[in-house]
Amino acid sequence: MTWQWFHRLGSPKWFYEKTTVWLPWIAAAAVILLVVGSIWGLAFAPPDAKQGNSYRIIYIHVPASFLALAGYYVMAISGAIGLIWRMKLSFMVLKSAAPVGAVLTFVSLITGSIWGKPTWGTWWEWDARITSMLVLFFLYLGIIALQSAYRQQEAADKTSAILALVGMVNIPIIYKSVDWWYTLHQPATLKLTEKSAIDPSMAYPLITMILAFYAVYAWLLISQIRVEVLRREKKTRWVQSIGEVS
């Protein structure tokens, strides 16, 4: 059957066995990229003409924001797959992606706030991006809260999958509205991430850091999913045999 690979992908056992092999490589890639990216970004990239050295926080802020948003889509899409094809593993992905995404959103908020202090002179500015991030943070919290409110795992999985999908439809609308709201209230003072203005000497370390964050994200997510796999499959023979071996 051509769909065989798809079903195999949905098997928690298969996933667990494969990731046992992959995980060290992903971890190694994450560490190398992180080290290279941060040394490059912090020590070798030139200081910004206007912001001096304080801009260097973008090497964390931007990748974190990136992954925070992408993480929501990972979560919602795996939820949709779970609802449509009733794939066990995809619900585990959904559940594991929520806290990882929430943490990244939190990192993005914190770094944004720290960056705000030297830039605007205040810890909190109702900037469009930060506000959107805050809303995203609450979207994540909603998923986590709904997940933990249900005692039956199946109900928790399916309801949070629906909520994640509703959130996914809403995110572009929320982002657009907040952008529009911001221009209405504060005619652009200083945009945090000016896309075109960034110099290649600053951009390359940024790209490295984005890749590093992707690897870290994959690492965290996969580790979370593996825990979830073991927790949910603890009664099966293959999980119990793992326990016996080690």
Added chain:
Amino acid sequence: MSDIAPQSHVLSASLRREFVLAFRNRGEVANPLIFFFCIIIFVPLGISPEGKVLAPLAPGMIWIVALLATLLSLDRLFRSDWEDGSLEQMLLSGQSLYLIVINKVFVHWLTTGLPLTALSPFLGVMMSLPAEGYLPLVSSLFLGTCCLSLIGAIGAALTVALRRGGLLLSLIIMPLYVPVLIFGTAAVRSAIDGYSVSGQFAVLGAMLTAALVLAPLAVSGALRISVDS
């Protein structure tokens, strides 16, 4: 096999039921409206009774309170149907759940959103809302509360199987209300400042259309899951 119940019967039967229920439980239905008034008292008490201070806050405050009042009213949307087994019967009737959901949400809006809209001018007076703001306030609430009811129904359906779903419902729905709040208040503020508001109303209308099409689908799915849990 029984005769196929025509959609018009389904429509009239479930509408009639919802209206009768709203009337019988009118105390419960009135609570969010009373809340709407109560909270607005806090604004002058907590900030300042001066018209100069209140006027710029008025559109936003009235909108926020309407939003909170709607949130309070949502928990009862499917609660009793879930508890007494009516929801099971709705699912098993084989009728379009979309239709049944739209019916319920419509009556919810008629008993919550519409009265809130109708009461808003009074709050406007109490909050010294400038004269140009009244029409946009009422019309933006008219469209906006429809959206609030529709989107909120998703939260109500997702949490109906939880014994204490009320607070969780607010938590999961609040972020989804952000765009409605932004455009609703912006419409009023633009009107007061003398700008055109057709853009804001177009966006509110678009959001309402999208919510009308999509929200009942999510609600139906969520209700099936809640009954199945």
Added chain:
Amino acid sequence: MNKAQLSLVNLSCEREERLIFSGLNAQYDAGDVVHIAGPNGVGKTTLMRIVTGLSSHYEGEVRWCGEVARGYEFHSSLLYHGHHAGINPSLTPLENLHWYFGLNGVAAASARSSLDTVFLNALAKVGLTGYGDIPCLHMSAGQQRRVALARLYISEAPLWVLDEPFTAIDKAGVAQLEQRIDDHAKSGGLVLLTTHQASALGNLKTLNMAKFAGGEQ
């Protein structure tokens, strides 16, 4: 109309990592009254919810008249009486019945006034003469159950799935209900029911759930 026939094909059910039953095969035809039997927790209610389509936690197939039992065609042939019977306490029995049959359809004349007569007759048959316009919350638990059972005298659905229909019903009521179930089966209907009371029903088939109970996974 096809002849009533319900087939359960290799049904199994797993909830929260526990196998409740498996390998359940059975077939029933018009005229059968099936008593789903077994001790508590063996999945009687679960099986009923699977048959009706309320539950999706199963493997295997439920077939009605040869077709997979889902969708409008099946649901219009089904009457389900659950633990919570779908009687809203704020509504009167008449209002409850109007709503139910508005959703499910009823062959009798569609004018509201003539429906009233049909409904009042049915209520009289379950011993609720004069209760038509009293909100259900003023009635006893048994009386509320009876309001739901009045549907059995009106509905033309061939398949009845009755979960504990005798709960909170007095002796005379039970006898009458059994009579109604018997009549329904004789006129070509099919009834699935659970009960903890010894039943006086004749031609009763028993589906013993304990036989399919899930052991070790």
